[in-house]
Amino acid sequence: MIQSIDRxxxxxxLLQGARxxxxxxxxxxxxxxxxxxxxxxxxxQAHGLVAQESSGNRYALGPALLKLSSVYLDTLDVRSRAxxxxxxxxxxxxxxxxxxxxxxxxxxxxxxxxxxxxxxQMPETGLNLPAHASALGKVLLAYNPELEHDVxxxxxxxxxxxxxxxxxxxxxxxxxxxxxxxxxxYEEAVIGEASxxxxxxxxxxxxxxxxxxxxxxxxxxxxxxxxxxxRDAAWTISRExxxxxxxxxxxx
Amino acid sequence: MIQSIDRxxxxxxLLQGARxxxxxxxxxxxxxxxxxxxxxxxxxQAHGLVAQESSGNRYALGPALLKLSSVYLDTLDVRSRAxxxxxxxxxxxxxxxxxxxxxxxxxxxxxxxxxxxxxxQMPETGLNLPAHASALGKVLLAYNPELEHDVxxxxxxxxxxxxxxxxxxxxxxxxxxxxxxxxxxYEEAVIGEASxxxxxxxxxxxxxxxxxxxxxxxxxxxxxxxxxxxRDAAWTISRExxxxxxxxxxxx
DNA sequence: GGGTCAAATTCGACATTGTCGACTCTAGTT
DNA sequence: AACTAGAGTCGACAATGTCGAATTTGACCC
Numbered sequence: 203m204i205q206s207i208d209r210x211x212x213x214x215x216l217l218q219g220a221r222x223x224x225x226x227x228x229x230x231x232x233x234x235x236x237x238x239x240x241x242x243x244x245x246x247q248a249h250g251l252v253a254q255e256s257s258g259n260r261y262a263l264g265p266a267l268l269k270l271s272s273v274y275l276d277t278l279d280v281r282s283r284a285x286x287x288x289x290x291x292x293x294x295x296x297x298x299x300x301x302x303x304x305x306x307x308x309x310x311x312x313x314x315x316x317x318x319x320x321x322x323q324m325p326e327t328g329l330n331l332p333a334h335a336s337a338l339g340k341v342l343l344a345y346n347p348e349l350e351h352d353v354x355x356x357x358x359x360x361x362x363x364x365x366x367x368x369x370x371x372x373x374x375x376x377x378x379x380x381x382x383x384x385x386x387x388y389e390e391a392v393i394g395e396a397s398x399x400x401x402x403x404x405x406x407x408x409x410x411x412x413x414x415x416x417x418x419x420x421x422x423x424x425x426x427x428x429x430x431x432x433r434d435a436a437w438t439i440s441r442e443x444x445x446x447x448x449x450x451x452x453x454x
Numbered sequence: 455m456i457q458s459i460d461r462x463x464x465x466x467x468l469l470q471g472a473r474x475x476x477x478x479x480x481x482x483x484x485x486x487x488x489x490x491x492x493x494x495x496x497x498x499q500a501h502g503l504v505a506q507e508s509s510g511n512r513y514a515l516g517p518a519l520l521k522l523s524s525v526y527l528d529t530l531d532v533r534s535r536a537x538x539x540x541x542x543x544x545x546x547x548x549x550x551x552x553x554x555x556x557x558x559x560x561x562x563x564x565x566x567x568x569x570x571x572x573x574x575q576m577p578e579t580g581l582n583l584p585a586h587a588s589a590l591g592k593v594l595l596a597y598n599p600e601l602e603h604d605v606x607x608x609x610x611x612x613x614x615x616x617x618x619x620x621x622x623x624x625x626x627x628x629x630x631x632x633x634x635x636x637x638x639x640y641e642e643a644v645i646g647e648a649s650x651x652x653x654x655x656x657x658x659x660x661x662x663x664x665x666x667x668x669x670x671x672x673x674x675x676x677x678x679x680x681x682x683x684x685r686d687a688a689w690t691i692s693r694e695x696x697x698x699x700x701x702x703x704x705x706x
Numbered sequence: 707g708g709g710t711c712a713a714a715t716t717c718g719a720c721a722t723t724g725t726c727g728a729c730t731c732t733a734g735t736t
Numbered sequence: 737a738a739c740t741a742g743a744g745t746c747g748a749c750a751a752t753g754t755c756g757a758a759t760t761t762g763a764c765c766c
Contacts, residue, residue, distance in 0.1 A: 204497040204724065206458045206753065211501035218525045225714060235755050240715065242753095245456040249463035250557050257658035259714060259762085263526040265557040268564065271523035272580025273470045274515040305502050305517040312520065328524025406509035456753065458724065478742060487726050492744065494724095511733090511743060709766085716759070724752070730745075736738095 209234070210242050214263065217252065222260045271328075280402060280411045281313050283442045288315040291415065291435040295428050298323065298416045299435075301402075302338040305330060307352050309339045312411070332391060334358045334372055335365050337399035338412045340385035344376040345401060345409035364389040384429065385412070389419055396422045398429060400436035405444030413439065461486070462494050466515065469504060474512045523580075532654060532663045533565050535694045540567040543667065543687040547680050550575065550668045551687075553654075554590040557582060559604050561591045564663070584643060586610045586624055587617050589651035590664045592637035596628040597653060597661035616641040636681065637664070641671050648674045650681060652688035657696030665691065 209232065216231055217223060225243065229236040243261055246252040250266030275281060281301065288299045292315040301313040314326040333339035333353050343350045358367040366372050379385045385399040399414035413436045417424055461484065468483055469475060477495065481488040495513055498504040502518030527533060533553065540551045544567040553565040566578040585591035585605050595602045610619040618624050631637045637651040651666035665688045669676055 203500060204458050204462075204493055205722090206456050206724085207462050207494065207497040208501075210456075210459050210462070211498075211503065214522055215501075218522055221525070221529045226712085236714075237716085237756075238754055241456055242459065244715095245459040246463075248455060249460075249467075251463065256656055256660050256662055262529050263522055265526070265555055265562045265564070267519060267523040267526045268580050269557065269562055269582060270466055270470055270515055271519040273473070274517070274519045277473045277514050303517055305521065310517045310521055312517070328520050330521060404508055408508050410508055457751090458753085476742070477744085488743075489727075489745085490725055496744090707766105709764105711764085712762095714759105714761070717757090719756100720754090721750105722752090722754075723750100725750090726748100728746090730743105732743075733741095735740080 206242065209238075210246055213239070213242060213246065214251065217261065217263050222255065222262045224260045228261075275312065278312065279443060280404070280439070284402070284411070284413065284439045285313055285315075287435045287439055288313060288413070291413075291431060292316065292318055294431050295415055297428070298326075300326060300338065300397075300414045300416060302331070302336075302342070302399075302412045302414070303410070304333075304342050304346065304349060307349065307356075308333055309336055309342060309412070311338075317416075332359060332361065335361055335387065335391040336414075337385040337387040337397040338414050340372075340375060340379050340387065341399045341401050341412045342409070343372075344379035344385070350376065361391050362389055362393055366390060384433070385414075388422055394419045396424075398424050398432060400432050401440075402436050403440040403443070403445035407445060410443075412436075458494065462498055465491070465494060465498065466503065469513065469515050474507065474514045476512045480513075527564065530564060531695060532656070532691070536654070536663070536665065536691045537565055537567075539687045539691055540565060540665070543665075543683060544568065545570055546683055547667055549680070550578075552578060552590065552649075552666045552668060554583070554588075554594070554651075554664045554666070555662070556585075556594050556598065556601060559601065559608075560585055561588055561594060561664070563590075569668075584611060584613070587613055587639065587642040588666075589637040589639040589649040590666050592624075592627060592631050592639065593651045593653050593664045594661070595624075596631035596637065602628065613643050614641055614645055618642060636685070637666075640674055646671045648676075650676050650684060652684050653692075654688050655692040655695070655697035659697060662695075664688075 212232060213228055216228060225236050225240050229239040232239060243252055247254060250264045252261050253264040254261055284301050288301060292299045296318060298317040299315045300311050302309040302311050309331045311326050311329050316323045331339055333343055343353060354369050360367050383401060388396040395416060396419050397414045397416045399412050401409040402411040402413055404410035413432065415428060415432050464484060465480055468480060477488050477492050481491040484491060495504060499506060502516045504513050505516040506513055536553050540553060544551045548570060550569040551567045552563050554561040554563050561583045563578050563581050568575045583591055585595055595605060606621050612619050635653060640648040647668060648671050649666045649668045651664050653661040654663040654665055656662035667680060667684050
């Protein structure tokens with residue numbers, strides 16, 4: 203791991219959390235001398251990864267990130283293939299749908315199709331969810347032993363009374379997920395919200411993304427029809443990506 | 455400029471252009487030994503900034519960029535303030551509107567409100583435009599001497615027969631832009647497309663963004679009404695950000 | 707309006723750190 | 737099954753980034 207890149211990435215991470223920070227604040231957070239941080243920040247700034255407030259001496263994330271991320275989204279075959287089926291799935295079920303991938307030890311939402319009832323809903327693309335407290339996350343954990351190890355090696359954060367914080371319970375849930383190829387979550391991250399998720403396979407037979415349907419808590423549990431439609435959609439996307447029944451069974 | 459950060463940023467830039475590259479391809483492009491590039495790429499990968507193809511040995515941009523960029527968009531006061539007025543402006547004029555900021559020597563579109571006629575239109579947020587061949591870019595150039603110097607120090611790329619490639623002509627156009635606080639462009643980047651743009655001021659009195667209306671070439675020139683509506687919208691946004699008549703006049 | 711303070715920024719010497727070449731390993735090809 | 741091309745590993749060297757001291761900037765208060 204190259205030290206200065208590690209530090210630079212940490213600076214981006216800090217700015218992600220705190221929005222706007224001065225050199226000395228960054229230096230304090232990283233436990234480095236301000237002059238060192240200054241050099242790192244200026245290098246990031248030269249590439250547009252960080253931007254300085256026009257009136258002031260604080261720094262924030264830069265515009266280059268937007269351009270990079272828009273290319274990132276374009277390169278994802280899963281996403282472009284999934285979009286039309288997600289829209290279909292939202293329409294059929296009446297619920298919002300999400301497509302997620304693994305980012306470090308969390309889940310990143312790479313596409314979101316709103317509930318079709320026309321209510322005001324925040325776009326969720328780019329948000330992330332805890333791996334152990336979301337249906338999306340549980341599916342990723344179930345099919346990725348490395349991630350499972352990562353997540354279980356740290357204490358599990360508690361978000362609501364329903365959050366699973368006992369590693370043994372989580373481990374047994376992951377067994378269920380593998381058995382049914384379906385992840386479940388009821389008010390474990392957000393009160394009033396539940397979800398179910400199914401894996402999406404790539405041509406190598408690996409789970410490369412997860413598809414979920416977000417269900418209001420008072421309409422839980424999901425009907426058999428909803429589950430079947432979710433599974434069908436996830437499977438259709440996988441097939442378009444070149445996965446076969448066979449490859450998905452030997453996968454992992 | 456820290457060397458390894460510079461190199462890392464260049465790697466991200468290459469992946470932005472080429473989508474998927476192997477270590478040796480990156481090494482060739484950067485004229486560095488493959489082992490050096492490998493170390494850089496692995497460091498970026500550890501932070502999710504690049505990702506390795508599941509089946510294969512090539513690398514692409516990583517999911518962390520999406521999360522970072524979504525935070526970037528949230529931190530931009532201009533954008534959140536501008537969105538509602540842009541929607542209004544699109545509705546009133548019947549044309550698509552764009553909001554841009556400066557990224558290195560180009561213009562990055564940070565918000566796009568579609569033409570309200572309901573035709574299929576690609577979302578343009580995250581795209582970038584050449585500074586010298588767009589109305590947005592000309593406004594940024596006119597109010598940013600450093601950027602002007604940057605852009606004029608290199609040859610001006612030609613996109614269409616209308617593209618201004620003569621520095622002297624561009625310079626005189628920038629004078630006009632400053633005089634009218636309005637940038638114009640007719641088929642200089644894309645055939646069939648023209649646009650007009652007006653500056654948006656921040657509380658320091660600087661031009662921090664640009665607002666434009668995209669007009670089909672066959673409806674050119676824009677009516678006085680359209681121009682006034684664009685100016686009004688840009689001004690309303692500026693005022694919400696704390697700009698005053700006075701500060702915008704002493705600005706720069 | 708001037709004086710004080712905190713924070714950003716610049717600079718150069720030192721030693722830590724990243725770089726590079728040689729080597730190994732893996733996978734795909736003929 | 738041998739061959740090739742590319743990815744990935746390792747350790748020595750010196751180029752590079754780091755850090756402390758000094759300088760500048762700008763904000764706030766008296």
